[in-house]
Amino acid sequence: MTTHRRLALAWALVVCLLAGHNAWLWLGKRIVPDTDILALLPAGERDPVLQRSFTHMVDSAQQRVVVLVGAASWPDAMRAADAFQAVLRPHADLLRADAGADAQAAWLDGFQSHATLLVGAADERALRTQPPSYWTENALARAYSAFGGPKLGSFRDDPFGLFAGWTQERAGETPVRPRDGRLYVGGEGREYVLLTYTLAPSAFALSAQRRAVPLLDAAAAAARRAMPAAEVIEAGVVLHAAAAGNQASSEVETIGLGSLAGIVVLTWLTFRSVRPIGLILLAIGIGFLGALSVCWLLFGRIHLLTLVFGASLIGVAQDYGLYFLCHRLGAARETGSVVLLRRLLPGLGLTLLAAVIGYMGLALTPFPGLRHMAVFSALGLVFAWLTVVCWFPQLIGPGTLRRGWLARRYRALVVRWPRVTARPGALAVLALLAAVTAAGWSQLRTDDDIRSLQSSPARLVQDQIKLGRLLDAPTPVQYYLVRGASDDEVLQREEALKRRLDPLVAQGHLSGYQALSNWVPSARTQAERLALLDGRLLGDTGPLADLARALGADDGWAAATRAHLRARAQPLTPDAFLRTPASEPWRHLWLGDVDGIHASIVALRGMRYASIPVLAGAADGLPGVQWVDKVGGISAVLGRYRTYMGAVVLGAYALVFLALLPRYRGRTWRVLAPTAAASALTLAILGLAGQHLQLFHVLALMLLLGVGVDYGIFMQEDPQRGDDAPWLAVALSAASTLLSFGLLALSGTPALRAFGLTMLLGTALVWLAAPCFTVTRKERHATSVYA
């Protein structure tokens, strides 16, 4: 007695330490769980350059809100946009308007000393193919023209209009134009004002979502008041995050409150007290805190998916408490709680051992995410178990609980429950179930596409698509990653890639590409171009000399102009370009030096989804060029996790079987059979229902094993069918698992729905199946003889 009391006090000390450490982590250190799903890839496969490219492409976009305000005419669009802006202007601390047209005013200044080297693709082709007269005539027309003249500088700066052609080619990379001090884009019969905002707090911060979304709605409403026919198209990660958050919080309210109410009623009906719930929540809470503390100490980080999966521990962790409580309910008054615990300890120990073995199987996979989950889950269970063992006997005395209405009525059921025997009727049912299972499995398909997990409202998705189309914006999740040993090698490799992409643009697979080499040609290309210009235009007998004659220019004009043009042909480097204001929209394309590797991104505009295989193939055989498809990448990670997880589930069955064998001998299969049968049947039902199997179904099967083995052990520990304590523990545990996880089947989030549906079917089936595999004491003796 005193020993146990000392144990309880020691445990209280441990719990205080855990609580303190957690408070320090969350409140002091303000830790944030990882959300990037690719962080779950094995460390060896994580590529720092690739990671950097994701950061460049996605993170900068994450905080932006892009708005198009459109109307049939430009003045109407401006009026609506003014109304929109006016609403947001006082809230610059939250949504700051990005610099618009004015920022682009001086964008050509940085090119003056390099202008001669900058030639568009069409002119470069013409330089190789057109006769000298073509260039002379063009230059003459430029010299005399009043309004088509070289407004980028004087005539002699660009007599052949090559730099002007290049600037127009660059302007063609985006349909956005400055107009009346605003940014303008047109399309689909409307004129739009483009407004971009940067969200100051994180797009995933709830407080930011709660303020930003109503503000944007109010601004859109103001725009429509100012101009009733105005169209407002919005896109931004914050809108999707807010929509997901709204869905989640409304689900927490309905599903969460529903399940909580259900569990409270259930417990009251069983124990005539809600105290057991408090105790079980306490055990689960300590399990969660303990797992988090130790995981953080071990790994120094925690992934959101680990927490989500860890939260599902509740399903298993509650079993230990319920098992004790149900036995307390059934035990005689004179049996002390500590004595009772000692009697239950073998069964309790085995349930913990089985679950930990199951979860440790995950630790053998090469995926850090799964390993974290394994450690987190196993630790959580150990902490919850220790809480039950150390504290429950002290907190629950013999007289604390009274048998409720449900506990009294429920015991009668178990006696009449059907059992698995060799009788023809039972065998026929088994055969039928086997046939259903086979039929269902044959229908089972898999689908790991991350997009099938997307649950954003249709309106947001439509807006996003329309905005992408109007702005001809590049996709942030599919692009080429180009690497080289030096900046210049990267540019050369970009140029090689672009030579492959040009025919694909012509074939309509994409509308264009953005690359730093569009702005800064490689040193080799710059040298070749200068040689080309010297040979085709600037020579002593070439178009420049012809032009001087045709214009009647004074002696020396041609030589002076040649010198002037050559002085404007200084080599341009990426570093120099990146320092100019013109580079601002393109800086994210340049990754620079990442651990000695130089890298850049070639982004794709107007890409067709159907063309992804063609575009992926365009990188084949090009050194240093890699096709990146983040959507495909995440889907592949999910697929591999699904496969590994499936293998782990099977392995866990084998390990748990071995762990239970010493105690249950010939009856061991009876412990596992209900769970195995329920899992098989669940998969079959999912198959028949046309569900596509993905990671979250398999994660649920893993949890189901943890839960189901508990039920199996409870039922086998107390072989007398008359004793209702295990039967009651199973029923309570299964019912609360159904109420907590099964109700997730109603969720609007596809991943949670998949998880919930599997738990709903599986738990219900295990509950029904568990008593079918029990044996009477007489039978037990018979089987022992065989064993």
Place this chain on the structure above:
Amino acid sequence: MKRLSAATLMLAALLGAPAQAAAPVAKIQAMLAKPEQLCGRFEQNKQLAGMKKPLASSGRFCVVAGKGVLWRTLKPFPNTLRLSRDEIVQLQGERVAMRMEASREPTVRMINGVLFSLLSGDLGQLESLFDVDGTAADGAWKVTLKARNPALAKAIGTLTLDGGAYVRTIHMVEDSGDRTDIVFSDIKAGPGAVLPEEAAQL
């Protein structure tokens, strides 16, 4: 060859905010005839930086409301610039030297608007783009236009226009050093102004 290109893009693109109409603008607006159709001759002298000899050219121009602008250089060699709502086309003799379509290049419509305003002397429209400073008296006026946007001012320099019922001269001084003088003459307005060959081109 897309040689209008960025130069004119910027001209049209970097528009400043409209300002209050200065007093002479209203006066000048009242003097201008602003016919539906307007054609005439032009004599142009360009002084290019780095070249001593001025480049002289001459030809005809037309400004037709609702259609656009036709700028026909006849001497020393034929070259035609045509600006309409949907495109800008440059013809060198018979050959299309450049074509820019509004569907692909959104600024085409804006360029057209500015040039139309410039040749018809519509200062009301130009005021959105330029600071207008000038004098008007006895049926004659003279204005200096300075782009409000510094980048645009740098690109196109200073414009000086004078005239009466029509624009008579345009004088352009670019920051780069190139200068252009255009003198208009023989201006005709009304239905008979546009020659048949010009009507065919517009």
